[in-house]
Every structure is written in C-alpha cells, then in structure tokens.
Amino acid sequence: MFSNILSSETLNETWQIIETQFPIATWETIYVTILATIFAIVIGLPLGVLLVVGEKDGVLPLPSWLLQTLNVIINLLRSIPFLILMILVFPLTRAIIGTVVGTAASIVPLVIAAFPFIARLAESSLREINPNIIEMAQSMGASPIQIIVKVMIPESIPSLISNATIAITTILGYSAMSGIIGGGGLGKIAINYGYYRYKYLVMLAAVVLLILLVQIFQSIGTHLATRSDKRLKKKS
Amino acid sequence: MIEIKNVSKTFRAADGSVEALKNVSITIPDGDIFGIIGMSGAGKSTLVRCINMLERPSSGSVEIDGCDIGKLSDAKLREVRRDITMIFQGFNLLMQRNCLKNVCFPLELAGKSKAEAKKRALELLEVVGLSDKAKAYPAQLSGGQQQRVAIARALATNPKVLLCDEATSALDPTTTNSILELIRGINEKLGITVVIITHQMSVVESVCKHVAILDHGEVVEQGEVAEVFSNPKSLAARRLVFPERDSDWLNAKEVTVHV
Numbered sequence: 210m211f212s213n214i215l216s217s218e219t220l221n222e223t224w225q226i227i228e229t230q231f232p233i234a235t236w237e238t239i240y241v242t243i244l245a246t247i248f249a250i251v252i253g254l255p256l257g258v259l260l261v262v263g264e265k266d267g268v269l270p271l272p273s274w275l276l277q278t279l280n281v282i283i284n285l286l287r288s289i290p291f292l293i294l295m296i297l298v299f300p301l302t303r304a305i306i307g308t309v310v311g312t313a314a315s316i317v318p319l320v321i322a323a324f325p326f327i328a329r330l331a332e333s334s335l336r337e338i339n340p341n342i343i344e345m346a347q348s349m350g351a352s353p354i355q356i357i358v359k360v361m362i363p364e365s366i367p368s369l370i371s372n373a374t375i376a377i378t379t380i381l382g383y384s385a386m387s388g389i390i391g392g393g394g395l396g397k398i399a400i401n402y403g404y405y406r407y408k409y410l411v412m413l414a415a416v417v418l419l420i421l422l423v424q425i426f427q428s429i430g431t432h433l434a435t436r437s438d439k440r441l442k443k444k445s
Numbered sequence: 446m447i448e449i450k451n452v453s454k455t456f457r458a459a460d461g462s463v464e465a466l467k468n469v470s471i472t473i474p475d476g477d478i479f480g481i482i483g484m485s486g487a488g489k490s491t492l493v494r495c496i497n498m499l500e501r502p503s504s505g506s507v508e509i510d511g512c513d514i515g516k517l518s519d520a521k522l523r524e525v526r527r528d529i530t531m532i533f534q535g536f537n538l539l540m541q542r543n544c545l546k547n548v549c550f551p552l553e554l555a556g557k558s559k560a561e562a563k564k565r566a567l568e569l570l571e572v573v574g575l576s577d578k579a580k581a582y583p584a585q586l587s588g589g590q591q592q593r594v595a596i597a598r599a600l601a602t603n604p605k606v607l608l609c610d611e612a613t614s615a616l617d618p619t620t621t622n623s624i625l626e627l628i629r630g631i632n633e634k635l636g637i638t639v640v641i642i643t644h645q646m647s648v649v650e651s652v653c654k655h656v657a658i659l660d661h662g663e664v665v666e667q668g669e670v671a672e673v674f675s676n677p678k679s680l681a682a683r684r685l686v687f688p689e690r691d692s693d694w695l696n697a698k699e700v701t702v703h704v
Contacts, residue, residue: 339537341533341535342537344499344537345531345533347499348497348499348526348531349527349550349598350522350523350527350551350554350555350602351554352520352554355554359553359554363539363542364540364541366541367541437541438541439541439582439583439584440582440584442581442584
C-alpha cells in the first residue's frame, strides 16, 4: 500500500484532486470558520460579560440562580464531545437550515459548540481588568452599562482579540471534524479521500492546508492584538 | 461643607468582622484643604470612600451641603459623584485611551457632546501643563504626568470636592511637591474643597489647613495643622509627628514640645 504511494500515477491523480477540489474546499472551510466564529462571538461575548458583571460584588449583580443556571448550561455544552453534539443538534439544524448535511448546516453545531467556549474566554479576558479602574469609573458616576461599554470591553480589547484568535483556530479544527457527518471543506476531503479511499497523499495535502490556515489566522490575530494594545506604545 | 456624622463601617469576613471605622465625625468646611492622616490599616481609604459612597457606612451619615448622600437613589448618587471626584494612588487611567480621551471620559459619562468634551479636555490639559501630551497614551508618561492627567480628568466635571486617596504615595519627593503645588493652585483658583488622604506627614504639613488623625478606625485628634502638629496629644499623633522618638517617651503622659 505504501510502496505505490509516491508512484507517478498516484501523484498525478492526487494533483488532479487538489486542482479540482481544493480551492472550493478551502474557501468553504474559511467561510464556515469565520461565520461560525462571528455568530459564536455575538452569543458568547454578552454571556461572558454577564458572568463577570453578574457576580455578587460585580458591577451589575444578577440573581444567583440565574448566574448559576448560566454556568451550568455553559459547562454542560462544553463537556459534550463535538462529534456527539453535532448529532444531538440535528433537529435544531434542520429547523434553522432545512437540512442537516452540507456546509451551511455545519455552522449550527459549530456555533453551539463554540459560544460557551467563547463565553469562558471573554470571561477570563474581562477578569484581567484592574478592579481599581472600575472603582475609578464608579467614582466618576458611571452607570453599570457605561462601565461595561466604555471601560471593561475597551480596556480588554487586546486580550479579547488574543482569545478570539484561540477561538477561531479551535473552530477551524471543529469545522474539519464536521466533514465526518456531511459538513463541507478540507475536513470532508481529508476524510473522504484519506479515510474511505486510502488516498493518503490527498489527506496529507488537506492537513497541510489546515495547518497553513491555522498559522495564518494565528499570525493575523497576534498582530492585531499587539497593534491594538496601547500599553505597548514606546515612550517618546 | 462635608459633614461626616458618627460613621462606622464594619466589614464582615469569613473569620469574623473587622471594624474599619468607629463612630467617626468630621466636618470639612468649603474651600478647605483637609488632611486625613494615619498609619496603613487605620481606615483612611474606607473613610474617603464613604464620602462618595463607594463604601456604604454601616451606620452614621455623610452630608454634603446638607444633603444626606447615603439616602439618594443610584441615579441621583451618580449625579452627585460628578461633584465629588477622586484621584488615586495608582492613577487609574484608562490604558487603552490617550490622555485627551481619558480627560473626556467623565464628560462622556455625563452625556456631553464629543466636541464639547474635547474642548474642555484640552483646556484642562493646559491647566495641568500637559497640552503637548494630548495624543500620548498613559504608558508613555511618567508617574507624575499620569497623575496630572488624572487630576485634569477629576476636574472635568467642575466638581465641588476633590478627594485624593494617597495621590502622591507612588511618586518621588520632587514630583510629590509639584503635584501638591498643582492641588494647592486648584484649591485657590477654583475654590474646590480638597480632602487629602495620606500617611505622609510632609504632605499634610505642606498643603493642608486642617487635619484629622485616624488611628484604628477612630479620629484621635483633629484641628488646625499647626496646632495639632505642634502639640500632639494622642499617642498616635505623637507617633506620626515624632516617628524617631522611642516608645517610652511617646507613652509619657505629660509632654512639653518646643518647636
């Protein structure tokens, strides 16, 4: 099996698959990852804020049963393995997208899996804020909403960007996994050709592309986080 | 006028409760520079936080111009806080905003327009002598410059009272003096009442008119600075005024001091 892996015939065939399938698959992976990350941030970031401000001595204390329920839901969703979660949310996926297979359909389980993760990441970013800064804002007559919008979020932007980068690379990995149950993208190609049809070179090429994507997302994220951090400005 | 009446504050912790303030009564006249001095743990920071209700007293009241601010609604209290602003030991500037935007911050909170806020902020940066640093970020400034920005920010809403919580404790002596000069100038020109919390005698000596000495949550002595310092009656006051003397001497009941 391995002896003919590098024969010219295999190489030719592999190249053909790469040429015809990879551009669209790469694009699918990128847009699924980005869309799922955006939706997950839209849901997860406000939850992360609530987890921090809703505490007993937080800026906007919530009833403890509410905060506890929120914590339990987040922990629960985070403990279900992604493969199983994908199958569990089939009814929801069908209700929203109309089908459970295909690229668009894979966005639903990705968002469900990612938003609790993002809520926890946002929570940890917001907890880094110096409590004295919040006290300062209170002493100037800031309302809880003003503290969230004008102090907590802007002051933790660099950390939020770093954590969003962690999230997007993780979601990229999940999106590849969704290839197993009909999601599109590079994951599907790796599984269909590599696992079902023993075309290891195709699988390898797909993996290399996934690695490249992670590198690119990570570099952009690190760059943005560093550039946005005004604490790193040089003394002039 | 700020009237602190019989204020007590007890913090409840898992291992019992701590009495941070015990029946403290202080009256601070308008336009005064009032020092509150004490060792660490004496309750100074808690006391100053009771003046703007960042800490709620367990009992007693704080009245500002006759208004008991402990009884105000949250919204009303936020408005009053624009009249009683505060500067801190750690400056507490927003690190992701430049100096100009930092000074604009309380004006934004008060709902002023961007243009209006910017104009006022530039004026104030001029008052504190940092017009050229408007676009600089706090991380690019020295400690003294950061405290000047914090002072400009505290003045933005035209307060009646400026609370200084160990505002010079993180600064070197030269910078401390220039910040104290600035505070004195603000007090004289704008007529703002200043309350200075400190553990440094030199700070009280150089700018304060009146002083209260706080020890273990109690006011042990208060009055005019010259009077209290030239004839300290309490043990805590003597410890502060003559830190180098030995304890036997400090404990002596009758003390004659020649200054």
